[in-house]
Amino acid sequence: MVKARLRHIGISFVFLYAWGCASAPPPAPEPPPSAAATDAPPQASVESTSAEPKAASDATKQANAALKQALPFNDQQDFADAQKGFLGTWEEPTIKDAKGRAVWDFGSFAFVKGEPPPEVNPSLWRMAQLNSIHGLFQVSDNIFQVRGFDLSVTSFIEGKTGVVVVDPLLSKETAAAALALYRKHRGNKPIVAMIYTHSHVDHFGGVRGMIDEKAVQAGEVKVIAPEGFMEHAVSENVFAGTAMSRRATYMYGPLLPKNAQGTVDAGLGKTTSTGEVTLIPPTDTIAKTGQKMRLAGLEFVFFMAPGTEAPSEMLFYVPEYKALCAAEDVTHTLHNVLTLRGAQVRDPLNWSRYLNDVLGLWGKDVEVLFASHHWPTWGNQAITKLIKSQRDLYKYINDQTLHLANQGYTMIEIGERMQLPPELDKVWANRNYYGTLNHNVKAVYQRYLGWFDGNPSTLHSLPPEDAGKKYVDAMGGAEEAMRKAKTSYDSGDFRWAAQLLNHVVFAEPKNDKARFLLADTLEQLGYQAESGPWRGFYLTGAMELRQGVRNLPAPDTASPDIVAGMTPEMFFDYLAVRLDPAKAAGKKLTIRVVITSAKQKQEYTLFLENSVLNYSAGKATEPVDATVTLDQPTFAATTSGNLKLPDAIKQNKAKVDGDQKKLEELVGLFDTFEFWFPIVTP
Numbered sequence: 001m002v003k004a005r006l007r008h009i010g011i012s013f014v015f016l017y018a019w020g021c022a023s024a025p026p027p028a029p030e031p032p033p034s035a036a037a038t039d040a041p042p043q044a045s046v047e048s049t050s051a052e053p054k055a056a057s058d059a060t061k062q063a064n065a066a067l068k069q070a071l072p073f074n075d076q077q078d079f080a081d082a083q084k085g086f087l088g089t090w091e092e093p094t095i096k097d098a099k100g101r102a103v104w105d106f107g108s109f110a111f112v113k114g115e116p117p118p119e120v121n122p123s124l125w126r127m128a129q130l131n132s133i134h135g136l137f138q139v140s141d142n143i144f145q146v147r148g149f150d151l152s153v154t155s156f157i158e159g160k161t162g163v164v165v166v167d168p169l170l171s172k173e174t175a176a177a178a179l180a181l182y183r184k185h186r187g188n189k190p191i192v193a194m195i196y197t198h199s200h201v202d203h204f205g206g207v208r209g210m211i212d213e214k215a216v217q218a219g220e221v222k223v224i225a226p227e228g229f230m231e232h233a234v235s236e237n238v239f240a241g242t243a244m245s246r247r248a249t250y251m252y253g254p255l256l257p258k259n260a261q262g263t264v265d266a267g268l269g270k271t272t273s274t275g276e277v278t279l280i281p282p283t284d285t286i287a288k289t290g291q292k293m294r295l296a297g298l299e300f301v302f303f304m305a306p307g308t309e310a311p312s313e314m315l316f317y318v319p320e321y322k323a324l325c326a327a328e329d330v331t332h333t334l335h336n337v338l339t340l341r342g343a344q345v346r347d348p349l350n351w352s353r354y355l356n357d358v359l360g361l362w363g364k365d366v367e368v369l370f371a372s373h374h375w376p377t378w379g380n381q382a383i384t385k386l387i388k389s390q391r392d393l394y395k396y397i398n399d400q401t402l403h404l405a406n407q408g409y410t411m412i413e414i415g416e417r418m419q420l421p422p423e424l425d426k427v428w429a430n431r432n433y434y435g436t437l438n439h440n441v442k443a444v445y446q447r448y449l450g451w452f453d454g455n456p457s458t459l460h461s462l463p464p465e466d467a468g469k470k471y472v473d474a475m476g477g478a479e480e481a482m483r484k485a486k487t488s489y490d491s492g493d494f495r496w497a498a499q500l501l502n503h504v505v506f507a508e509p510k511n512d513k514a515r516f517l518l519a520d521t522l523e524q525l526g527y528q529a530e531s532g533p534w535r536g537f538y539l540t541g542a543m544e545l546r547q548g549v550r551n552l553p554a555p556d557t558a559s560p561d562i563v564a565g566m567t568p569e570m571f572f573d574y575l576a577v578r579l580d581p582a583k584a585a586g587k588k589l590t591i592r593v594v595i596t597s598a599k600q601k602q603e604y605t606l607f608l609e610n611s612v613l614n615y616s617a618g619k620a621t622e623p624v625d626a627t628v629t630l631d632q633p634t635f636a637a638t639t640s641g642n643l644k645l646p647d648a649i650k651q652n653k654a655k656v657d658g659d660q661k662k663l664e665e666l667v668g669l670f671d672t673f674e675f676w677f678p679i680v681t682p
Contacts, residue, residue, distance in 0.1 A: 051546035053523060056527050060528050064121055067122055067123060071426065079130065085138035087185045089136065089181070090149070093105065093106055094107075095177045101274075102274075103274045104150065104171075104177075121529055123530045124264065124535065127433045130375070131374075133147070133375075134147060134149060136182055140321060140368050142157065144185075146178035147374075147375065149174045149177060150202065150272070151273070152373055153269075154168055155167065155325070156186070160298070162192035163189045164192065164193040165179075165210055166372065167196065168210045169205065169273070171206050172206050172275055173206075174273045175210050178209075178210075179210045192220070194224065195300075196226075196229060196282065197313065197314060198313035198327055200328075204225075205278060205279070206275075216280055223280055223281070224286065224293065228306065231312075232311045233312075234562055236343065236344075238570060246675055246676070247342055247679075251341045263539075264532075267434035268331070277562065278561045279565060289357075290302070298318055298321075299318070300317075301316060301319065302315070302316045303357070305327070305329055305351075307346060308328075308347065309351075310328070311344070313327055313329065315358060322366055324362055324366045325372075326358075326371040328372055329390075330387055331373045332373075332375070332433075333373075333432075333433035333434045333435070334436065336434060337435060338440070338443030339435075340533050347447070349394075349395065352398065355387050355391035363383075364380070366384075367379065367383070368383075386429060389424060397440050401444040401448075402444070404418070405445060410453035410455070411442045411449075411453055415438045418441045432531045434531065465507070468502070468503040468507035472504055475500075482517060485500040485501045489524075498525065505518055515545045519545035522539070522545070523539060526538030544679065544680050545680050545681070568602060569617075572613075575670060576613040576614070578670040578671050579608075579612075579670060584608060584611040584669045585611055587608055589666050590622070592604070592605050595635045596632065603617070628654055630654040
């Protein structure tokens with residue numbers, strides 16, 4: 001279902017339908033079914049106004065063939081490593097939820113075999129084949145992984161007194177299946193600890209499929225996470241959550257068919273599962289590098305790496321097994337310095353420094369490296385080589401972006417000029433499967449210098465719709481602009497054709513010929529993309545140009561566990577984001593909110609003035625217009641959208657003292673955000 005497909009891995013999208021807003025929407029329908037693996041791609045001519053997908057153009061075929069010649073495809077070591085230690089896999093074709101709905105389909109990517117089709121970058125096709133290898137694998141004598149059951153990987157570390165689980169996948173159902181497969185081959189060993197390596201949802205969302213919260217509360221199972229985990233697990237994508245999640249429908253391609261002209265791989269893993277996202281809060285927090293814990297009779301040494309792939313992240317080492325868990329900081333792809341769905345820019349310089357520090361701590365001893373995506377690496381020489389390569393990869397991107405910026409080059413110019421040295425570029429683990437060199441360079445520029453390139457001509461540019469009309473007029477009208485774009489398309493200059501046609505579409509959004517030609521153009525760029533997310537953006541953009549914005553219910557991924565992790569402060573901050581300044585203009589309101597529980601009473605005062613909503617914690621120090629009192633479960637229900645505040649008042653679950661109309665007035669000032677806003681059209 002679209003609803004669950006949009007739970008990023010790597011992210012938690014929280015939508016709050018609260019305090020008088022619409023309740024959470026129903027699940028969205030399934031995306032269009034995938035074409036059969038044997039379906040031949042349509043052969044429609046680009047000259048037509050057909051809204052159907054097109055085959056690879058000659059220019060795309062040539063570009064993909066050239067890349068295949070440039071990279072060392074005869075190196076098959078990754079295939080050997082990805083299959084090493086295979087013990088067995090899930091016997092059913094799907095993993096289902098309690099209602100019998102498939103949340104993971106092992107056969108949906110069965111077409112990814114043999115030689116790459118012309119519509120897929122051969123390097124991405126290679127990664128798609130590697131990520132299709134699934135099952136339980138023995139990593140070392142006492143370490144096991146289940147791979148290919150979700151976007152992420154879950155690991156089982158056996159100790160003397162039980163099992164330590166690392167990163168329990170995205171969904172409860174896939175996690176339960178992974179545990180069942182592990183126990184089928186390794187017996188019913190008790191789980192004594194659960195480690196969340198970082199704050200992205202594909203590394204904690206399946207936790208209730210493996211452990212019970214009662215066992216955690218009884219002290220039978222520890223849940224361990226890095227400092228800041230709960231804050232970032234809930235809040236990273238709250239404030240821009242609608243926009244991030246909408247862009248994720250492009251990045252992960254959940255609306256695309258799974259075939260050679262649609263989704264083939266996400267680069268970091270196959271795709272995302274569609275089950276229930278859960279969360280059990282940590283019982284133990286790791287706050288500093290070198291911190292040790294004894295789990296299942298084994299010593300674990302932790303290494304803090306905040307601000308790398310996630311704002312809250314840690315690695316760890318098990319000395320007895322000479323095993324290093326790299327979380328998501330060393331995988332078999334160049335990662336994102338800035339994810340295309342949107343987030344805060346990450347720090348590649350610190351990322352590099354942390355990897356260098358890891359080498360200094362354990363580089364001489366480590367014999368097995370495993371992460372929470374992709375397959376492990378064995379042998380000290382191979383491991384140190386991989387870590388050094390990725391250390392230098394992120395350092396090079398950081399340093400050389402600044403090197404060129406200090407020579408006066410702009411963000412876009414640096415993206416075009418930047419090339420990795422061959423000794424980094426030809427390493428498969430450094431390729432652009434998830435992040436890309438081009439957009440990571442731009443992210444580094446943004447981190448240090450912001451969006452403005454220093455040229456005053458770009459300081460106050462026209463918005464796309466206005467600029468589009470003027471560009472089209474300057475080019476002699478839409479027909480002439482399209483003629484020029486068609487010439488560029490025919491010559492294989494798809495990037496320029498896309499820029500030209502984008503102006504036409506924003507100038508004349510109802511021009512079908514322009515939209516369809518732009519769709520054809522984006523499609524060819526998608527076929528050439530080595531990055532799974534780039535392919536998703538291009539092909540989903542093409543689909544939207546042909547079909548329009550699909551009027552589906554908005555995805556609702558605010559699971560009860562994640563909502564329960566929100567603090568009142570997070571909720572009030574989000575209310576301020578949703579405030580409509582036009583409605584609030586000239587209004588001055590003061591509302592007291594009292595949240596009660598068996599353990600404490602929390603008091604907040606909301607101040608509306610100057611079309612801004614502020615709040616302060618503690619008892620009110622000045623008169624208020626109204627006071628609303630509700631218990632913690634009712635507050636959680638209203639923040640999640642399961643209960644509207646007016647209904648809570650009617651049901652006597654919330655009490656109002658003072659002027660209730662003032663409270664209702666405040667509730668009426670908040671916007672709800674329409675999810676399916678257009679991206680490739682005005």
